[in-house]
Amino acid sequence: MKVIITDCDHENIDIETKVLNEAGIEFELKCARTEEEVIEQCGGADIFIVQYARISEKVMEALPELKYVVRYGVGVDTVDVEAAERHGVQVGNVPDYGMNEVADHALAMMLMLLRKVYMMDRFTKSFGWDYTKAIPVHRFCEQTVGVAGMGRIGRNFAKKASAIGFRVIGYDPQMKQGDRIGEAEIVSFEDLVSQSDAISLHCPADGNRDLFDWKVFEQMKDSAVLINAARGGIINEQDLDKALREGIIGGAALDCMNSEPMAPDSPIFENENLIVTPHMAWYSEEAAMELKRKVAKESVRFAQGLPIHYPVNRLEGGRYYE
Numbered sequence: 087m088k089v090i091i092t093d094c095d096h097e098n099i100d101i102e103t104k105v106l107n108e109a110g111i112e113f114e115l116k117c118a119r120t121e122e123e124v125i126e127q128c129g130g131a132d133i134f135i136v137q138y139a140r141i142s143e144k145v146m147e148a149l150p151e152l153k154y155v156v157r158y159g160v161g162v163d164t165v166d167v168e169a170a171e172r173h174g175v176q177v178g179n180v181p182d183y184g185m186n187e188v189a190d191h192a193l194a195m196m197l198m199l200l201r202k203v204y205m206m207d208r209f210t211k212s213f214g215w216d217y218t219k220a221i222p223v224h225r226f227c228e229q230t231v232g233v234a235g236m237g238r239i240g241r242n243f244a245k246k247a248s249a250i251g252f253r254v255i256g257y258d259p260q261m262k263q264g265d266r267i268g269e270a271e272i273v274s275f276e277d278l279v280s281q282s283d284a285i286s287l288h289c290p291a292d293g294n295r296d297l298f299d300w301k302v303f304e305q306m307k308d309s310a311v312l313i314n315a316a317r318g319g320i321i322n323e324q325d326l327d328k329a330l331r332e333g334i335i336g337g338a339a340l341d342c343m344n345s346e347p348m349a350p351d352s353p354i355f356e357n358e359n360l361i362v363t364p365h366m367a368w369y370s371e372e373a374a375m376e377l378k379r380k381v382a383k384e385s386v387r388f389a390q391g392l393p394i395h396y397p398v399n400r401l402e403g404g405r406y407y408e
């Protein structure tokens with residue numbers, strides 16, 4: 087079988103090269119992102135390792151030899167998973183490479199907001215010396231953190247937030263209110279929104295477009311902060327901009343945005359109580375290496391007819407490692 091790495095932002099592909107070479111698997115690296123680029127440049131492969139390349143139904147129709155698409159990452163937003171099912175294409179991801187990193191990043195942004203570090207950093211560097219600009223800051227152990235999405239990353243985040251001393255509540259449509267999942271008590275969406283001093287999003291984009299919009303912001307405490315290290319689109323950014331400007335909520339931190347890179351003229355970035363990072367919550371040197379090793383190893387398993395560890399769709403007759 088032949089592997090094509092359709093696109094890769096990482097600095098080098100030494101790890102992928104080593105794993106695929108050791109298994110004797112032929113592979114090529116391309117630089118294809120759009121449907122057209124993928125169709126033009128990536129014909130003849132059984133397996134795609136993709137980062138941001140768009141693998142649509144059109145691509146699958148044009149490249150019928152394609153059997154397996156594995157993504158460098160958790161989210162498979164750029165792959166049409168339903169079409170893959172129709173075309174008999176197995177889709178895979180790496181769900182467990184950066185669970186600590188994303189939880190740590192969300193936590194770091196949340197602590198910066200709650201302790202007003204971001205704001206005091208700017209103020210102090212412009213030769214201001216006045217902590218009262220940060221008022222009010224509250225004791226962590228008297229505050230409640232809400233986790234929307236209690237999957238792998240959400241549970242990890244809940245554990246870390248609880249270790250710091252926060253009361254932690256969680257909402258997840260797959261979980262029952264009143265249950266305890268790890269460190270969090272499961273509550274209704276309404277309770278999560280109205281009781282939390284900070285809300286961290288850890289749910290997928292699929293099915294959750296504009297989950298946090300004006301109506302929800304109005305139910306939040308006016309001092310509450312919102313953290314998104316999940317996906318852009320879960321928050322309605324126009325409504326968030328308005329909520330930040332009008333003091334409907336206390337602040338926000340976005341690692342993920344609707345448009346990435348963000349639209350340069352978006353007024354949301356004028357808000358002083360907003361922190362942004364460039365979709366980097368997943369990143370650490372260690373996570374990047376783990377990710378590269380795992381996508382390559384999954385490709386080798388598929389090529390050798392062995393069960394893969396991380397199926398996203400379940401094809402009839404597919405082979406999965408349970």
Ligand SMILES: NC(=O)C1=CN([C@@H]2O[C@H](COP(=O)(O)OP(=O)(O)OC[C@H]3O[C@@H](n4cnc5c(N)ncnc54)[C@H](O)[C@@H]3O)[C@@H](O)[C@H]2O)C=CC1
Nearest residue numbers: 160161234235237238239258260288289290315316367368
């Ligand atoms: N910023 C970054 O660098 C990274 C972001 N991510 C994103 O983080 C998110 C979470 O990843 P995982 O924890 O691995 O996923 P997961 O699949 O383990 O957990 C997601 C959970 O969200 C729940 N959920 C679905 N709709 C919901 C809703 N409306 N409200 C509350 N919960 C809801 C699901 O029931 C599930 O339990 C994904 O969107 C993923 O793409 C993942 C890695 C890196």
Ligand SMILES: O=C(O)C(=O)COP(=O)(O)O
Nearest residue numbers: 158159160161162365368
């Ligand atoms: O693993 C994921 O889903 C991530 O969000 C990591 O970032 P990316 O999707 O590669 O921009």
